[in-house]
Amino acid sequence: MPKYDEYETPLASRYASPEMRKIFSARERATTWRKLWLWLAEAEKQLGLAQITDKAIEAIRTHLVVSDEAFQVIAAEERIRRHDVMSHVFALEKDAPDAAGIIHVGATSCYVCLLISPVNVxxxxxxxxxxxxxxxxxxxxxxxxxxxxxxxxxxxxxxTLGFTHYQAAQxxxxxxxxxxxxxxxxxxxxxxxxxxxxxxxxxxxxxxxTQASFMEIFHGDTSKIDQLNKILCEKAGFASCYDxxxxxxxxxxxxxxxxxxxxxxxxxxxxxxxxxxxxxxxxxxxxxxxxxxxxxxxxxxxxxxxxxxxxxxxxxxxxxxxxxxxxxxxxxxxxxxxxxxxxxxxxxxxxxxxxxxxxxxxxxxxxxxxFPAMIKSQLEQELPFMATENIIMKLVAHGVSRQEAHEHIRILSRETVHVMKIEGRKNDLIERIKKTEFFKPIWDDIDDLLDAKLFIGRSAEIVERYAGSNGVVDGKLEKYKGYITSTVTAQLHV
Missing domain, CATH: 1.20.200.10 (Fumarase/aspartase (Central domain))
Incomplete structure (x- = not known):
C-alpha cells in the first residue's frame, strides 16, 4: 500500500510495470547480494579453499531471500556503521551464523577486504x-x-497529406x-x-x-583466479568479465x-x-x-x-x-x-x-x-495546389508555353489563397481553372489529375518491403515472436 504521508516517485507508484519495479526493489537488491556471496563461496570451495564448508554454504543458500525482519536489522546497523554493505553482511551473519566465518573473515585479511567491499557486491x-x-x-x-x-x-x-515545416507538402x-x-x-x-x-x-x-588479494588466497596460482571468474560468470549468466x-x-x-x-x-x-x-x-x-x-x-x-x-x-x-x-x-x-x-x-x-x-x-x-473522411477533406484543401505541376505538364503536351502556363497558375493560386485565408472559404482553384479559357484544352483531364494516389509514389511498396512478410522488420522481430504472440497489449495503470 502507498505511504500517503511520505513521498513516492510517480515512476514507481503510477507508471512503471510491477516487473520492472521488482528488479530495482530493495529485496531484489539485497537478495542478489546474498546470491553473489553464495556464488563466490561455492566457487572458492570448488577451487580448494578448505575454510569454506558445505554447512556454511547451505546456511547462506537457506537465507537468500531477505526477510522483513532482516531489513530492520540492516537499517539499525547502517545507522551505526554508515556502510550499507557491511550492514547487510551483519544481517546475513545473524540469519546464517554457520556462514559468519566465510562472510566476514574468509581465508585472509585480503579476502575480508574483497568480500565485504561494496564494489564487488x-x-x-x-x-x-x-x-x-x-x-x-x-x-x-x-x-x-x-x-x-x-x-x-x-x-x-x-x-494522406504530407507535411514539411508543418506546411502542406506532397x-x-x-x-x-x-x-x-x-x-x-x-x-x-x-x-x-x-x-x-x-x-x-x-x-x-x-x-x-589487480586481483592481488586473490593471488594471496590462491597462493599465486593465477589459473585458479581465472577459473574463479569463469565459474562466477557461469553462475551469474554472463559470457565473460570485462578485461x-x-x-x-x-x-x-x-x-x-x-x-x-x-x-x-x-x-x-x-x-x-x-x-x-x-x-x-x-x-x-x-x-x-x-x-x-x-x-x-x-x-x-x-x-x-x-x-x-x-x-x-x-x-x-x-x-x-x-x-x-x-x-x-x-x-x-x-x-x-x-x-x-x-x-x-x-x-x-x-x-x-x-x-x-x-x-x-x-x-x-x-x-x-x-479517420479517412477527415483525411480526404484535408487532402481536398491542398491537393489542387499539388496537382498544378501535372496541369502545367498537360498544357505543355498541348503545345502551350510552360512559362505562360506557370504564370496563369500563379495568379489563380494567389487568388485562391486569398479567399481561403482572408475569407475562410474552401480551396476553389480547380473551379477557377475550369472557368479560365486558357486551360480549356485540358478541362476534361483535370478531374483525373486530382487522384491522390497519383502523388504517393512507391509508399505502399516501401511499407510492404519494410514491414511485410520477410521484410526488414520481420527479421528484426523474429527472436521476439514468442513474446509478441503470447502477450496482451499493455494496460495503463492510471
Missing amino acids: TDNADLIFLRNALDLVLPKLAKVIHNLSQFALKYKDLP PITVGRRAAQWMQDLVLDLEDIEYVRNNLKFRGAQGTTG ISTQTYTRKVDLRIANALSAFGASAIRIATDIRHLAHDKVLDEPHEATQTGSSAMSYKMNPMRSERVCSLGRKLSNINVNFSETFSSQWLERTLDDSAIRRIDIPEMFLLSDSILTLLDDVTNGLVV
Missing part, C-alpha cells in the same frame, strides 16, 4: 540488474514495433508515415540489443582490479546503456508529438475509453493524454544520459564515490522511464484510430 549486482532490465525492455519495444508494422500494412495505400500514405516511426524504433532496438549483447560481468577482481576493471567496472558501461535508452526516449517523443499533431488535425487519434474525461471544464474534449505523457516522460529519459556522462568523466584514477548516490537514482530511473513509455506506446500503437 554492488557492481556485480548492478550488472545483473542492468541485464535483467534490458531483457525486459527489448521484447516490449519489439511489441511496439510489431503494433506499428500491423498498422502500417493496414494503411499502406491510404493517401501526399504520402498513413502507413508510410507509421513506417518512419517504426524505423526509428528499429534503430533503437538495434542499439539496445548491442549494449545488451556486449554486457559483461565484473567478477572477482580485487580492490583496485579491465578498477575498483569498479568502468562507468562507460552505464553511459553506453543510457545513450541507447536516451535515444529511445527521443524516438518516443518524436512519435508521440506526431500523433498529437495529427490528433489536432482530427485525422488520427490515440485510443480513448468510453468513460475517459478529457477536461474538467470542457466536457467535449478528447485530449491525446497518453501521447502527452510519453512526451513528458520522454523528456526526462532523452536527457538522462547527460548524468551518466558526467558521472563517468568525473571518476578519478581507480574510482571515487561521487558516483554512488546518483547511480542509485539514475540507473533504476532510466529503466522505469523506458518501461513506462513502452507501456504507453504499446497501448497507443495497438489502438490508433484513423
Whole structure:
C-alpha cells in the first residue's frame, strides 16, 4: 500500500510495470547480494579453499531471500556503521551464523577486504540488474514495433497529406508515415540489443582490479583466479568479465546503456508529438475509453493524454544520459564515490522511464484510430495546389508555353489563397481553372489529375518491403515472436 504521508516517485507508484519495479526493489537488491556471496563461496570451495564448508554454504543458500525482519536489522546497523554493505553482511551473519566465518573473515585479511567491499557486491549486482532490465525492455519495444508494422500494412495505400515545416507538402500514405516511426524504433532496438549483447560481468577482481588479494588466497596460482571468474560468470549468466576493471567496472558501461535508452526516449517523443499533431488535425487519434474525461471544464474534449505523457516522460529519459556522462568523466584514477548516490537514482530511473513509455506506446500503437473522411477533406484543401505541376505538364503536351502556363497558375493560386485565408472559404482553384479559357484544352483531364494516389509514389511498396512478410522488420522481430504472440497489449495503470 502507498505511504500517503511520505513521498513516492510517480515512476514507481503510477507508471512503471510491477516487473520492472521488482528488479530495482530493495529485496531484489539485497537478495542478489546474498546470491553473489553464495556464488563466490561455492566457487572458492570448488577451487580448494578448505575454510569454506558445505554447512556454511547451505546456511547462506537457506537465507537468500531477505526477510522483513532482516531489513530492520540492516537499517539499525547502517545507522551505526554508515556502510550499507557491511550492514547487510551483519544481517546475513545473524540469519546464517554457520556462514559468519566465510562472510566476514574468509581465508585472509585480503579476502575480508574483497568480500565485504561494496564494489564487488554492488557492481556485480548492478550488472545483473542492468541485464535483467534490458531483457525486459527489448521484447516490449519489439511489441511496439510489431503494433506499428500491423498498422502500417493496414494503411499502406491510404493517401494522406504530407507535411514539411508543418506546411502542406506532397501526399504520402498513413502507413508510410507509421513506417518512419517504426524505423526509428528499429534503430533503437538495434542499439539496445548491442549494449545488451556486449554486457559483461565484473567478477572477482580485487580492490583496485589487480586481483592481488586473490593471488594471496590462491597462493599465486593465477589459473585458479581465472577459473574463479569463469565459474562466477557461469553462475551469474554472463559470457565473460570485462578485461579491465578498477575498483569498479568502468562507468562507460552505464553511459553506453543510457545513450541507447536516451535515444529511445527521443524516438518516443518524436512519435508521440506526431500523433498529437495529427490528433489536432482530427485525422488520427490515440485510443480513448468510453468513460475517459478529457477536461474538467470542457466536457467535449478528447485530449491525446497518453501521447502527452510519453512526451513528458520522454523528456526526462532523452536527457538522462547527460548524468551518466558526467558521472563517468568525473571518476578519478581507480574510482571515487561521487558516483554512488546518483547511480542509485539514475540507473533504476532510466529503466522505469523506458518501461513506462513502452507501456504507453504499446497501448497507443495497438489502438490508433484513423479517420479517412477527415483525411480526404484535408487532402481536398491542398491537393489542387499539388496537382498544378501535372496541369502545367498537360498544357505543355498541348503545345502551350510552360512559362505562360506557370504564370496563369500563379495568379489563380494567389487568388485562391486569398479567399481561403482572408475569407475562410474552401480551396476553389480547380473551379477557377475550369472557368479560365486558357486551360480549356485540358478541362476534361483535370478531374483525373486530382487522384491522390497519383502523388504517393512507391509508399505502399516501401511499407510492404519494410514491414511485410520477410521484410526488414520481420527479421528484426523474429527472436521476439514468442513474446509478441503470447502477450496482451499493455494496460495503463492510471
